[in-house]
Structures are given as C-alpha cells and as structure tokens.
Amino acid sequence: MIRFDDVSLTYDKNQAPALEHVSFNIARGEFVFLVGASGSGKSSLMRLMTHEVAPTDGEIHVAGRELRNMPRRKVPSLRRDIGVVFQDFRLLENKTVEENVAFVLEILGRRRGAIRRAVPESLELVGLAEKAKRFPHELSGGEQQRVAIARAVVKQPAILLADEPTGNLDPANSDDVVGVLDRINRTSTTLVMATHDNSLVDRLQRRVLEMKDGRLVRDSTGGYRAEALEPDLGELGTRSAYRAAHGSHRLEETP
Amino acid sequence: MRLRFLTSEVWQGVRRNTSMIASVVLVSMVSLFFVGSGLLAQRQVDQAKGDWYEKVHAFVFLCTDSDTNVASCAGGEASTAQTEAVKSNLDNLRPLVTKVDYKTSEQAVAMFREQYKDSPYVSSVDAKSMPAFYEVRLSDPQRFDEIASGFQGMPGVAHVSNLHQVLAPFFSFLNMLGVGSAIIAGLMVVCSILLMVTTIRQVAFTRRRQVGIMRLVGASSATIYLPFVAEVLIASLAGAVLASGLLWAMVHFGVSGLASSGGGFVNLIGDSDVLVVVPWLFLGAFVLAVSTSWVTLRRYLKV
Numbered sequence: 001m002i003r004f005d006d007v008s009l010t011y012d013k014n015q016a017p018a019l020e021h022v023s024f025n026i027a028r029g030e031f032v033f034l035v036g037a038s039g040s041g042k043s044s045l046m047r048l049m050t051h052e053v054a055p056t057d058g059e060i061h062v063a064g065r066e067l068r069n070m071p072r073r074k075v076p077s078l079r080r081d082i083g084v085v086f087q088d089f090r091l092l093e094n095k096t097v098e099e100n101v102a103f104v105l106e107i108l109g110r111r112r113g114a115i116r117r118a119v120p121e122s123l124e125l126v127g128l129a130e131k132a133k134r135f136p137h138e139l140s141g142g143e144q145q146r147v148a149i150a151r152a153v154v155k156q157p158a159i160l161l162a163d164e165p166t167g168n169l170d171p172a173n174s175d176d177v178v179g180v181l182d183r184i185n186r187t188s189t190t191l192v193m194a195t196h197d198n199s200l201v202d203r204l205q206r207r208v209l210e211m212k213d214g215r216l217v218r219d220s221t222g223g224y225r226a227e228a229l230e231p232d233l234g235e236l237g238t239r240s241a242y243r244a245a246h247g248s249h250r251l252e253e254t255p
Numbered sequence: 256m257r258l259r260f261l262t263s264e265v266w267q268g269v270r271r272n273t274s275m276i277a278s279v280v281l282v283s284m285v286s287l288f289f290v291g292s293g294l295l296a297q298r299q300v301d302q303a304k305g306d307w308y309e310k311v312h313a314f315v316f317l318c319t320d321s322d323t324n325v326a327s328c329a330g331g332e333a334s335t336a337q338t339e340a341v342k343s344n345l346d347n348l349r350p351l352v353t354k355v356d357y358k359t360s361e362q363a364v365a366m367f368r369e370q371y372k373d374s375p376y377v378s379s380v381d382a383k384s385m386p387a388f389y390e391v392r393l394s395d396p397q398r399f400d401e402i403a404s405g406f407q408g409m410p411g412v413a414h415v416s417n418l419h420q421v422l423a424p425f426f427s428f429l430n431m432l433g434v435g436s437a438i439i440a441g442l443m444v445v446c447s448i449l450l451m452v453t454t455i456r457q458v459a460f461t462r463r464r465q466v467g468i469m470r471l472v473g474a475s476s477a478t479i480y481l482p483f484v485a486e487v488l489i490a491s492l493a494g495a496v497l498a499s500g501l502l503w504a505m506v507h508f509g510v511s512g513l514a515s516s517g518g519g520f521v522n523l524i525g526d527s528d529v530l531v532v533v534p535w536l537f538l539g540a541f542v543l544a545v546s547t548s549w550v551t552l553r554r555y556l557k558v
Contacts, residue, residue, distance in 0.1 A: 050471060073475075076473040076474060076475045076476075077473065078473070079470070079471055079472060079473035080472070080473030081473075082471075082473075083472075084471050090464055090467065090468060092464065092465055092468070094267070103468070104468070104472045106257070106260040107260070107469050107472065107474045107478055108472065108473065108474065109257055109478075112257075112259075151468075155472065155473075
C-alpha cells in the first residue's frame, strides 16, 4: 500500500537532508507506528506520502501510484485515497461537528443523500453521534480529535495518516483516540500513526518504524522497545528464534 | 463541489469579509464608472460627427446690410443675381459638391429659434441680423479649401465657414474628455486589480485552515479557487451595477438636463447610449475579476 525505495529529501540544499535513503514497505491493512524524536523526519515522511513535497531521490508508491513523477493534476486523486489527522485537530470553528465532517464530502461533490448517510455513520464510528450539532469549542480535546478522525475517514480512504493525534490529549483521551484508530484499522484501513507516546506503542504492540536524524533506524514488530516486549524467551527458545517467527528486526544505520 | 454548497460557502465568505468585499465593490464601481464615461464620451464624439458631417460640410454666408466692413459686401445685402451666381458656381463644382441647400434669412432665424428656444438671446435675433446661406455637402470634406478659395471675396459672399474648423474645438474637447476618462479608468483599473489581489490574499490567509483541509482531502485546484473567484466576481459585478446606475443618472439628469437647457447644438447622448455601454462594463467586470483572482490564487495559494 505504501512503499519507499531509497528515498531522500532535502528542503534546502544548504542544510542537512530531512530524509536519507529511507526504504520500507507497508502492506494493506497494517497499523504502523512512526516514532522518533522531534526533527527525526516523521512529518517529512507523512508529507511525502500525501505528496505535499516530492522526494529529492528515490521512489515512493502510495495506493498504487508512483509519486515522484506524478503530475500536479493527479495529486487530488491521490489525496482522496488518504485521510489525515493532525495533532491540533484543525476543525473549522464556525461549523458544527456534523458540518465539519460533511465538509469533506461536500467539497468532493458527493450527493446530499450520500452525505446524509455517511456523516452519521462516521460519527457513530468515533462515538460522537449524539454531539453532531455541537460546535468544536463545546467539545473536549479528545472529542475534537475524534471529530477530526471522523472527518478523515468519512470519505472511506484506503490509508489513514495520523500525525501525533494524541499529542495534545491526556492519557484517558489518548486511549479513546487510539481505540478509535484501532477500530478503523480493523476495517482494513492502512494506518500510519506518528507518535511520541511510547506507552501507547508498547500497549498496542504493532509494527514500529523508528526515525533518527532523517534515517530509518528500526523496523520492528512489538513495542517502543521491542526487546522489553518480547515474550519469555524460554517459551520460544532464543531471541533470534522469536524474531524469525515475528519478522522483527533492528536496522543498522547506513552510512 | 455542488452549487448549493458553493452558494452557501460564498455567502458565508461575503458575510465574514464584508469590509473587504465592500472595498472591492466601491473601487470596481469607480473604475467602471470612468471606463463607462470614456465610452460614452467617445459615443458622443461619434454621434456629433455623424450628425454634422453627414448633413453639411461648409456654409457660404451671404452679405447682410450689417456686413459693411467686408469688401465683398460693399453693395449691402446680397442681391438676387449675386445669390444665383453663387448657386451657379456651386453647381459648377459638382461632383465635389454633392448637395446644396439654400436657407433664407427668415428660415435661418426660424432654425436658430428652434435650436435655441430656451436661450434668452432668441428674442434679440431677427431676419435682418441673420444672413441667408448655402449649406454645402462635399464628396470629400478634406477639399474644403477649394470652396473657400472659390467663394471667399466673391461679390455678395460675406464669408465661408468650414464646419470642421468650427466644430474642431468642440470635438477636441470631447476627445480630451474621452482620453482623460480612459487614463483615469486605466489608473482605477490598476487600483482595482491591486485591491483584488490584496483582498484575495487576506481572505486566503483568514481561511488557510479551510483551504488546507480542502487540499488534503483531495479537492481540485478549481474547487479550492472557486469560492474565492465567486466572491470577487460578485463584488465586481455589484460594482458594475452601481457604476451603471451612476452613468445612467449622469446621462439622464446631467446630459439630458444640458440638452433641455438649450446648450446643445448637437444631439446629445441619452439613456439608450447607456444601455449600449452597460453590457461592456459587466463584461469588463467579469474578465477583470476572474482573471485577476485566478492568477492571484495560482501564484499565492499553494494547492
């Protein structure tokens, strides 16, 4: 569903590259955490996936499209297959919850009947059907983020990108939001979530891509610290046996 | 994007940016008013030229008793023989002379009284002070000199007038008015463009979140641009409506008032001329708004 082949990205030729030789492959329906310190390249990866920027080098395939040479007129079609959720929610304050969600379908030219069906379904999915008429400022942070998720998935994208969706939330609301994302992933939506919240990563035990200084330094299944989450090694024999069974491995930094 | 949604978005945009939209309306109104004034001035020139140049090109004024200071009028009022000699000479100049009309003093007075019926000087004009004359139409008005040289100084002829010379200052004035209007209109159009650019940039900034969402969910450039273009277009067309109203008021109450006060010796433009100019104003407003906003959005709004 998403494939990066030796991708590099430089915003300014006088500065260090934002990404260097990044390669990975995300299959349809996967839930992948993107972790790493601020400035490590997580957001750049997401911006490449939505083709807000083009790679300086390498190839990117998203939802069956090759992005590097994608003409500008085809970018909207790519983005219709991708939903995006941000840390700061980015809701329209002058619209109600249901208007915020319907806004996406309105600008995509969907029929009124289809919008009337899809918006309540989407709000039901995030557990906010009863707050459809509220305005964003009448909701808690967690609720606002769930509205943002409903807005992202209402067009039924194949891929959902969540950039620090729990960054502004307390632990309880973070759990709610991640629970919603998990439910969405179970509908075979490919989900990529950038986060700093190690406890979430540890708890969900999904695939983790770790970025450091623009390089992918780990691609493993498990928690933030895969070793800590590996089961009793005695049960499987050796750590290498566990990794062979689960496909988890740490990447060496390439020069 | 469906029309219902576009209408609602544009309406909300207009409500939220009332002052900026109002400024575009007013600047469009002023610029289009000057554009319209220039067009009307040009129509006035064309109409006046058409009226006069098609009717007559030259006048040969015959002597009256009061023309004692003119050598060729030494015998006083032109005699019948002199008048017929002038007519005969004019006829000899065909085909340069295509038409000759003779007006007696009485007919000239009647014409003057009709033309200037509201003037306070009408009562002071009588047949004795008004010369009889020939209206002469030429196949080539540029060859007026041949008439002038042939008749100036001829016994019984007081003087020969070239209509082009008589009307030239009036037409230059109208032309200057047209050029002045065009210059002001040009400057105001530049002002309109700059204001539209600034307005669109400000509106785009205030709606950056909405635009960002539209962009990320896969809206096409046209879908993102359309509400902005529609708002500027509505403001410009509102400006065109107001400019048309002002032009109509100017012509209906101003120019028509001038005509009724007896100041005109040519047919002046009227309401029908405003109707001819107005569609051009709307077309101008449309082209200006759409092209300016589209170019601005392509340049400043990242999609």
